[in-house]
Amino acid sequence: xxxxxxxxxxxxxxxxxxxxxxxxxxxxxxxxxxxxxxxxxxxxxxxxxxxxxxxxxxxxxxxxxxxxxxxxxxxxxxxxxxxxxxxxxxxxxxxxxxxxxxxxxxxxxxxxxxxxxxxxxxxxxxxxxxxxxxxxxxxxxxxxxxxxxxxxxxxxxxxxxxxxxxxxxxxxxxxxxxxxxxxxxxxxxxxxxxxxxxxxxxxxxxxxxxxxxxxxxxxxxxxxxxxxxxxxxxxxxxxxxxxxxxxxxxxxxxxxxxxxxxxxxxxxxxxxxxxxxxxxxxxxxxxxxxxxxxxxxxxxxxxxxxxxxxxxxxxxxxxxxxxxxxxxxxxxxxxxxxxxxxxxxxxxxxxxxxxxxxxxxxxxxxxxxxxxxx
Amino acid sequence: xxxxxxxxxxxxxxxxxxxxxxxxxxxxxxxxxxxxxxxxxxxxxxxxxxxxxxxxxxxxxxxxxxxxxxxxxxxxxxxxxxxxxxxxxxxxxxxxxxxxxxxxxxxxxxxxxxxxxxxxxxxxxxxxxxxxxxxxxxxxxxxxxxxxxxxxxxxxxxxxxxxxxxxxxxxxxxxxxxxxxxxxxxxxxxxxxxxxxxxxxxxxxxxxxxxxxxxxxxxxxxxxxxxxxxxxxxxxxxxxxxxxxxxxxxxxxxxxxxxxxxxxxxxxxxxxxxxxxxxxxxxxxxxxxxxxxxxxxxxxxxxxxxxxxxxxxxxxxxxxxxxxxxxxxxxxxxxxxxxxxxxxxxxxxxxxxxxxxxxxxxxxxxxxxxxxxxxxxxxxxxxxxxxxxxxxxxxxxxxxxxx
Numbered sequence: 001x002x003x004x005x006x007x008x009x010x011x012x013x014x015x016x017x018x019x020x021x022x023x024x025x026x027x028x029x030x031x032x033x034x035x036x037x038x039x040x041x042x043x044x045x046x047x048x049x050x051x052x053x054x055x056x057x058x059x060x061x062x063x064x065x066x067x068x069x070x071x072x073x074x075x076x077x078x079x080x081x082x083x084x085x086x087x088x089x090x091x092x093x094x095x096x097x098x099x100x101x102x103x104x105x106x107x108x109x110x111x112x113x114x115x116x117x118x119x120x121x122x123x124x125x126x127x128x129x130x131x132x133x134x135x136x137x138x139x140x141x142x143x144x145x146x147x148x149x150x151x152x153x154x155x156x157x158x159x160x161x162x163x164x165x166x167x168x169x170x171x172x173x174x175x176x177x178x179x180x181x182x183x184x185x186x187x188x189x190x191x192x193x194x195x196x197x198x199x200x201x202x203x204x205x206x207x208x209x210x211x212x213x214x215x216x217x218x219x220x221x222x223x224x225x226x227x228x229x230x231x232x233x234x235x236x237x238x239x240x241x242x243x244x245x246x247x248x249x250x251x252x253x254x255x256x257x258x259x260x261x262x263x264x265x266x267x268x269x270x271x272x273x274x275x276x277x278x279x280x281x282x283x284x285x286x287x288x289x290x291x292x293x294x295x296x297x298x299x300x301x302x303x304x305x306x307x308x309x310x311x312x313x314x315x316x317x318x319x320x321x322x323x324x325x326x327x328x329x330x331x332x333x334x335x336x337x338x339x340x341x342x343x344x345x346x347x348x349x350x351x352x353x354x355x356x357x358x359x360x361x362x363x364x365x366x367x368x369x370x371x372x373x374x
Numbered sequence: 375x376x377x378x379x380x381x382x383x384x385x386x387x388x389x390x391x392x393x394x395x396x397x398x399x400x401x402x403x404x405x406x407x408x409x410x411x412x413x414x415x416x417x418x419x420x421x422x423x424x425x426x427x428x429x430x431x432x433x434x435x436x437x438x439x440x441x442x443x444x445x446x447x448x449x450x451x452x453x454x455x456x457x458x459x460x461x462x463x464x465x466x467x468x469x470x471x472x473x474x475x476x477x478x479x480x481x482x483x484x485x486x487x488x489x490x491x492x493x494x495x496x497x498x499x500x501x502x503x504x505x506x507x508x509x510x511x512x513x514x515x516x517x518x519x520x521x522x523x524x525x526x527x528x529x530x531x532x533x534x535x536x537x538x539x540x541x542x543x544x545x546x547x548x549x550x551x552x553x554x555x556x557x558x559x560x561x562x563x564x565x566x567x568x569x570x571x572x573x574x575x576x577x578x579x580x581x582x583x584x585x586x587x588x589x590x591x592x593x594x595x596x597x598x599x600x601x602x603x604x605x606x607x608x609x610x611x612x613x614x615x616x617x618x619x620x621x622x623x624x625x626x627x628x629x630x631x632x633x634x635x636x637x638x639x640x641x642x643x644x645x646x647x648x649x650x651x652x653x654x655x656x657x658x659x660x661x662x663x664x665x666x667x668x669x670x671x672x673x674x675x676x677x678x679x680x681x682x683x684x685x686x687x688x689x690x691x692x693x694x695x696x697x698x699x700x701x702x703x704x705x706x707x708x709x710x711x712x713x714x715x716x717x718x719x720x721x722x723x724x725x726x727x728x729x730x731x732x733x734x735x736x737x738x739x740x741x742x743x744x745x746x747x748x749x750x751x752x753x754x755x756x757x758x759x760x761x762x763x764x765x766x767x768x769x770x771x772x773x774x775x776x777x
Contacts, residue, residue: 357469
């Protein structure tokens with residue numbers, strides 16, 4: 001008997017195929033659903049405003065993860081991460097060149113990637129994404145890398161360096177308990193990344209071993225565009241007015257089946273939707289954006305109600321794309337976004353991946369454009 | 375009272391017999407004490423810690439009820455993990471949705487909780503719900519066709535009762551109406567009719583066990599579905615055998631009543647299935663299908679009438695038999711449409727299977743006895759023809775409704 005009734009999509013035609021008066025229950029149910037099918041969706045928004053939910057609720061209603069992530073337990077906060085640049089320690093070499101030294105340690109750590117959902121991550125310095133390293137073009141860089149984790153790891157920098165500094169097996173890939181020092185010149189300037197290059201690569205990247213690696217242009221090397229270069233140079237007066245942010249588009253496959261359950265910008269699903277990023281209206285915004293999403297071929301960034309200039313890989317001082325509101329990045333692709341809300345009203349402006357699936361699985365946030373940070 | 379007895383026996387001085395009894399009681403305590411100590415040691419000394427290899431706990435989650443209404447989705451989930459588990463997030467169609475859980479917090483092993491999602495579902499379309507636990511494990515649940523879950527309104531109950539009467543009561547009544555025509559039946563016809571009853575009941579037995587097993591497969595692992603079905607069927611079989619044999623082998627009206635009970639329990643299962651199909655949105659019941667069910671069930675009435683051809687029951691008795699056999703279809707449809715958990719349906723069907731087995735055996739014995747030839751009667755041409763007719767009719771009419 002059950003087999004006769006088990007669902008077959010072609011059977012839906014039977015709904016219209018002459019119901020017995022006895023089947024009136026079906027009709028009753030259908031009418032009720034016809035009303036509720038719309039009711040449930042359209043009531044959500046006004047209800048949210050009326051019941052005093054946060055403003056961001058007005059934008060996405062009930063379609064969001066529930067609860068908050070314990071940043072204290074994680075040891076990193078996605079909002080603080082936006083501006084938390086690791087500039088290392090500066091010293092001068094005997095030949096007078098500037099030497100910048102970073103210390104990075106690989107460790108296993110269980111992190112909360114979405115409210116209530118724990119993920120057994122592999123981390124650099126206990127955070128995912130790893131520290132956002134920032135240097136200046138032409139400096140000598142020394143990265144002291146310790147492996148305190150349970151598997152072999154490395155740091156493979158997207159930059160220009162010697163083969164023995166490449167962070168692949170046989171060139172800076174180290175076993176647990178070992179240490180390696182990567183050393184090379186900071187070039188070319190731009191928005192880059194580093195990641196573990198141990199095998200299997202997909203597992204090591206997906207588990208959390210990646211981070212931003214930004215090299216600011218040295219204005220003296222770009223006399224034609226010295227002003228632009230200075231605006232990119234962290235610490236320069238011209239840079240101070242920019243609201244700079246580090247964003248890493250990543251995702252987590254909590255079931256290890258090759259498909260992501262959570263997508264995010266800076267690890268925590270929906271973090272900037274629940275806690276919008278404050279942006280001062282009349283100051284320009286610069287985002288250092290990298291995509292490290294595993295398993296999906298591309299990721300993207302879409303800004304609502306505004307357009308931006310895009311510097312692919314950040315290796316130029318003039319935009320590679322002008323006036324766009326959407327860019328796509330394959331894995332390890334990155335770039336710099338520059339825009340301003342100067343001509344806008346204050347309010348909440350959304351940004352997200354424009355693959356709806358990624359958006360709805362966590363990669364969505366809001367800029368809260370204000371006159372002044374209170 | 376017990377205390378007083380004990381003190382009295384102490385005062386009067388224990389006899390050797392009561393002393394032996396007390397000693398026996400003491401020996402009975404020993405195994406329990408050992409078991410208690412072993413459990414206590416397991417918890418306090420934790421000797422299994424060396425097996426703790428860092429693997430996450432095993433988790434399991436079964437959706438037992440799905441209710442769609444104006445507020446969205448409500449799903450009753452039962453946890454079946456090795457440890458209490460928590461539903462951290464809920465996706466509907468690959469998007470995270472806010473939800474509330476009642477009761478909130480961790481769900482203990484074997485316990486249930488309602489997950490309430492204010493999701494604007496779309497009539498007639500499919501939705502997929504995914505539960506993400508705190509370990510990141512996911513459990514999926516499919517809503518093949520979204521329709522509002524029928525609610526208990528007088529209108530709904532009446533229309534379901536009408537449908538239930540159509541597939542349950544009407545065919546039994548029609549079958550019983552053959553009674554006057556069959557009354558003059560000779561021994562061969564009698565054997566044929568009884569054998570046909572066995573054949574149709576055999577078909578129902580297979581059908582019921584199959585359905586019970588399917589529901590069992592959908593129920594939470596903690597209920598051990600297949601074992602539960604077999605045990606419940608065996609228990610109902612033995613219970614009914616025991617009850618029916620208290621006053622000797624059932625014949626005539628008693629046998630007809632047991633047949634009606636067996637068929638009634640089967641029809642309860644059919645009603646549950648139709649009701650559940652309504653609730654799941656799968657029941658696009660067309661006229662053709664309903665007529666198929668009705669035809670399919672007509673032999674049930676003939677089967678009930680067969681043992682009472684030699685007695686003259688009152689009209690009320692016929693009405694009672696029809697209600698016992700067909701009425702449960704209505705009750706089943708009411709219960710099933712409220713989307714009750716699959717293990718209850720499996721249990722009801724298993725009880726029905728046991729009841730059908732009981733009547734198959736009783737009708738067989740009755741046939742042998744009334745024929746007078748014993749077991750050789752079973753291989754006589756009318757009986758073989760009757761068996762074939764019963765099974766064949768059920769099989770062929772099932773084709774009408776099999777899609």
